Amino acid sequence: MKATGQRMWFGQVAIGALCCCLLALVGRLTYIQTQMRPELLKWSLERQTSKIPLPGRRGRLLDRRLRVLAGSHDQSLVFADPALIKDRAETATQVADVLGVPAREILEKLEKARSSRYVVLRRGVDDETVKALQKESLPGIGVTNEPARVYAMGTLAAHVIGYVGAEGTGLEGIELACEKFLRYKPGQRIVYWDSRRKNVVSQDPDGYVAPKDGLDVVLTIDAAIQEILERELAKTVEKFKPQCALGIVMSPKTGEVLALGISPTYDPAAPGKVPAEVRRNRLLTDPVEPGSIFKPFVLVGALQAGLTRPDEVLFCHNGLYVIGKRLLHDHHPYGNLTVEQVITKSSNIGMAILGMRMGNQLMHDTLRALGFGRRTGIDLPGEDNGLLWPVERWQTPYTTTSVPMGHEMAMTPIQLATAFCALVNGGRLPKPYVVAGVVDHSGRVVEDRRPKDEFPQVVDPATAETVKQILVKTVNEGTGKPSALEHWQVLGKTGTAQMPYSPEDRRRLGLKKGLYEPNAYLGSFLAAAPASDPEVVVLVMVRKPDRRIGYYGGTVAAPAVKAILQQVLAYLNVPHDRVKPTTDSTSLATDLRD
Amino acid sequence: MTTSRMVGVLVALALVGIAVVAIRVDQSRATQRIQKLQFEHTDLKREIWTQEVEIARLRSPQAIREQASRLGLEVAPKPPAAVKPARR
Structure with a gap:
């Protein structure tokens, strides 16, 4: 009896214990299924799936005739999945050998991104390296393709287009200015893996999110005109050995920038190979004392206020004019000149006389109205205001006589070209622009930037x-003769200005502000054609040409302007407004009337 | 429930089961096909991008100028007939 009772007691205890265990197990299971579920699901998904980013395409940059200036092409990219790599140091060494980079660099990337499943090791890998890497078949190392920026026309329009960084975001030029349109929205693919890390078909309808490509930006730039401009600037640089030559071609009727270039230029695909000052768009960022090309802008104020007439005769003091302690010189000892001749022969003394007649306030107002001293609003980054002091800071008679000659102030080349547009289009000041619009991939206009x-x-x-x-x-x-064309009547103004020391040189040499650099000149020519109905305005500036070869605007810049106009007008199929060359003003007037 | 009814229910259940499996198989195939098409679409898109760039390279004024010079062609001035009166 006792033995039976004991057995029953043991049996009851065992059943009780078993029930407790079962209860505990059920409890634990319930806890796992309810409390730990989200965490475990997440962990499980992480083990079973990978999110593969799908890069889209950055929007294209198109010229005004829809030629691709900047597009995308596929480039190979080597990546790693650190979770699949057992010996990181060993793998890093093997990968580094193939890629030709220090192993430490690869190892650092692998160590830094321990929790990540996708680490980019190298972009832009060539086909041979890819083959070599695939031959090694290293676990956790893969090769994929991604779109990369490519500049189809090489260095063409580099200062307008700008460039992108390693991650594909715009750092300069239109690439930076239109980043919000050009940028793509990456997509993703969720890949499911089996226990052997083999890709299995996903049943998840949300497993694929297509990337959204960037929008295309249409520029006002014409690749053909741009090529003409850059070729002529390069020839000028070769001939006169300047620091650089700058040029703009604009439409005075619309404000469209048809071409904008600087020589020497750079390759936007490898911007790091040249110093920053070569990449800088000096046409917008570097104001200069313009010199004589500025004279027509001052003359406008005097004529408009009725203070002079083109046929008024001014005595130009035979080339030497004393104003207070200041001596003003002309290149030639002119006596009497008409106001018209003051411009055609570029007399400094004649302009100083006109400046004194106008007074500071009128001169300042005229220049402000023409847009000097403030940004033109061009849609490229980095534009400078230029320098036009408030009228309170103008010194009489020094500033009064300096400004009409294009001194004691500084203008950017784009400001000068824009103001010149107003002189040749009937007096309307356009707003220069390089982005004509933004279109999507079906060609639908998303944004129209043309002035309304x-x-x-x-x-x-x-x-x-x-x-x-x-x-x-x-x-x-006058001084612009070297730019005369056979079939089209050109109008323009030459300029030669001394250049001050750059801030860097001033600091380096410990010089005072405002000192001019010996033998450093800026030779310019600002022109438009055809005179009967100007279609294009061209500005060429040659900075610091070799003085022994030439430095006057008429020598260094006018021939380039002539060559540019000749080709651009023919390209644009602009009707001739001149039948034969002439140097006689009467016959010229007849030609224009025709 | 009679035996014949039970058999009927079982057959119906079996048919539903087979239908479900068949649908799942079709779904899997369709998903696989979609994924393949997505890959092909991406590849073709990228091929188009590359071709676009290549066309742009060939159409670039510099390339045309080089090609013309290789062929010994020169830019000829416009004939006198092309001279039109100026616009007013």
């Missing part, structure tokens, strides 16, 4: 026409 409103009238049309005729004579009879 009329440009402000800053010069009265009659005065603009008078100045235009004076500038025609400058080309036919």
Whole structure:
């Protein structure tokens, strides 16, 4: 009996214990299924799946005729999945040998991203390296393709286009300015792995998210005109050995920038190979004392206010004019010159006399109205205001006589070209722009950047026409002769200005501000054609040419402008407005009337 | 429930089961096909990008100029007939 009772007691205890265990197990299972579920699911998904990023394509940059300036192509990319690599140091050494980079660099990347399943080891790997790497078949190391920026026309329009960084984001030029349109939204693919890390078909309908490509940006730049400009600038650099040559081709009617270039230029695919100052878009960022090309802008104010007439005769003091302690010189000892001749022969003394007649306030107001001293608003990054002191800071008579000659202030080349557009288009000041619009992949216009409103009238049309005729004579009879064309009437103004020391040189040499560098000149020519109905404005500036070869604007810049105009007008199929070459103003007037 | 009814229910259940499996198989195939098409689409898109760039390279003014010079062609001035009166 006792034995039976004991057995029953043991049996009950065992059953009780078993029930407790079962209860505990059920409890634990319930806890796992409810409390730990999200965490475990996450862990399980992490083990079973990988999210593969799907890069899209950065938007293209197209010229005005929809030629691709910047696009994308596939480049190979080597990546690692650190979770699959057992011996990181060993793998790093093997990968480094193939890629030709230090093993330490690879190891650092692998160590840094321990928790990540996708680490980029190298971009832009060539086909041979890819084959070599695939031959090694290293666990955890893979090769994939990704789109990379490519500049189809090489260095063409580099200063407009700009460039992108290693991650594909815009760092300069239009690439930076239009980043929000060009940028793509990456997609992703969720890949399921089996126990042997083999890809299995996903049943997840949300497993694939397509990337959203960037939008295309259409520029006002014309690749053909850009090529003409850059070729002529390169020839100028080769001939006159300057620090650099800058050029702009603009449409005075619309404000479109047709071409904008600097020589020497750089390859936007390898911007790091040149110093930053070569990459800088000096046409926007570097204001310069313009010199004589500035004279027509001051003359506008005097003519508009009725303070002079083109045929008024001014005595130019035979080339030496004393104002207070200051001596003003002309290149030639002119006696009497008409106001028209003051421009065509570029007399500093004649302009100083006009400046004193105008007074500071009128001169300042005229220049402000033409857009000097403030940004033009061009849609490229880094534009400078230029330097036009407030009228309170102008010193009479020094500033009064300096400004009409293009001194004691600084303008960016884009400001000068834009203001010149107003002189030749009937007095309306355009807003320069390089982005015509943004389109999507089906060609639908997402944003139209073309100006909708009329440009402000800053010069009265009659005065603009008078100045235009004076500038025609400058080309036919004056300093602009080297730019005259056979079939089209050109109008323009030359300029030669001494250049001050750059801030870096000043610091290096311990010099005072405002000192001019010996033998450093800026030779410029600002022109438009055809005079009967200007279609293009061209500005060429040659910085610090070799003085022994030439430095006057008429010598270094005018021939380049001539070559550019000749080709651009023919390319644009602009009707001729001149039948035969002439140097006689009467016959010129007849030609223009025709 | 009679035996014949039970058999009927079992057959119906079996048919539903087979249908479910068949649908799942089809779904798997369709998913696989979609994925393949997505890959092909991506590849073709990338091929188009590459071709676009290549066309742009060939159409670039510099390339045309080089090709013309290789062929011994020169840019000829416009004939006199092309001279039109100026616009007013």
